[in-house]
Amino acid sequence: MLALSERDVEAIVLGGSFFGGGGGGEVSEGLRVGKLVLSLGDVRVASLDEVPEGCYIATASLVGAPAMGGYVKPYHMLRSTELFVKVLGEELCGLISSELGGLTVTNGWVQAALLGIPVVDAPADGRAHPTGIMGSMGLHKLRDYVSIQAAVGGSREAGNYVELVARGSLQALDRIVREASVRAGGMVAVTRNPVTRGYLRENAAVGALSLALRVGYTMLEHRGNAVEMCKKVVELLGGRVVDVGVVEDVKLESRGGYDVGDVVIRGRSNVYRVVFWNEYMSLEDRNGNVLAVFPDLIVTVDLRTSTPVTSAAIRRGDEVLLVTVPRDRILLGSGVRDPDVLKQVSEVVGMVPRRW
Numbered sequence: 001m002l003a004l005s006e007r008d009v010e011a012i013v014l015g016g017s018f019f020g021g022g023g024g025g026e027v028s029e030g031l032r033v034g035k036l037v038l039s040l041g042d043v044r045v046a047s048l049d050e051v052p053e054g055c056y057i058a059t060a061s062l063v064g065a066p067a068m069g070g071y072v073k074p075y076h077m078l079r080s081t082e083l084f085v086k087v088l089g090e091e092l093c094g095l096i097s098s099e100l101g102g103l104t105v106t107n108g109w110v111q112a113a114l115l116g117i118p119v120v121d122a123p124a125d126g127r128a129h130p131t132g133i134m135g136s137m138g139l140h141k142l143r144d145y146v147s148i149q150a151a152v153g154g155s156r157e158a159g160n161y162v163e164l165v166a167r168g169s170l171q172a173l174d175r176i177v178r179e180a181s182v183r184a185g186g187m188v189a190v191t192r193n194p195v196t197r198g199y200l201r202e203n204a205a206v207g208a209l210s211l212a213l214r215v216g217y218t219m220l221e222h223r224g225n226a227v228e229m230c231k232k233v234v235e236l237l238g239g240r241v242v243d244v245g246v247v248e249d250v251k252l253e254s255r256g257g258y259d260v261g262d263v264v265i266r267g268r269s270n271v272y273r274v275v276f277w278n279e280y281m282s283l284e285d286r287n288g289n290v291l292a293v294f295p296d297l298i299v300t301v302d303l304r305t306s307t308p309v310t311s312a313a314i315r316r317g318d319e320v321l322l323v324t325v326p327r328d329r330i331l332l333g334s335g336v337r338d339p340d341v342l343k344q345v346s347e348v349v350g351m352v353p354r355r356w
Contacts, residue, residue, distance in 0.1 A: 015216025016105025024101010239325030
């Protein structure tokens, strides 16, 4: 079992931000959570083999539209897990993150430190994704599976505080929790979906935290030279640097608890359009060539700061590197390997007006 050092936290947050692929929250927020957790106690990362068989592991996540500006507090995170455990009525022996991202790689850290349980190196997905079903590791296909979800967010002072505990089908609860995030001002902390070690072994992104740590240390080693940093990362993962360019335009609207829109980047060799649904969903050039489609990883890296930029934070005039990593080079959970689930991506991409 690995107790993360301060340097490990910096690396895993930076590496997580790369796997955010336009989503997964900001690096600054992830570092803030990491620093807080280290002040509370250890962040202990356990392999699956270190988790007892027979007890339950739950998913910790953040749900909402980042551009709406509603960010959860540590209290929301802890409260969601407390409510979940009360309804579960069983021992909880670990937490996993729903995904990787600059902030979401730290999902579960606050609760794990305060409750004295480990974070398990088997996230529900090895990249960031927009929907709860995508982060549910195929549980929606189990007819008899009853999901338990506890969501907390908002502010009592603002009059939008929400505590929600529900049991039911994943499809129904996904919509209910998404609506709760809107009511809470944009974001809720969620604890959900009890599973066993055996289920994780077959359906989670086993080892994705360790991979994020490796990528993060590679990024730290070359930070300050974004071009060289991206070159080293794609050598490690098996991707490519598509181009370097300037953001010409960004169109974003928050719709139904999601950020939806597109980014136009004028590169040195072509003009590119990136459509996003929280995360980057597709990348094409002006000639109509589709270069990547979710769950392929599409990353924009700030040329000045050497930090991945999210769809919620990217702005006109930013100088960025466009990077892609094919899906078969990423550790993915069952939820984003499901062709029926991925049909939603085509539907959303098709709803965003074309630029050319």
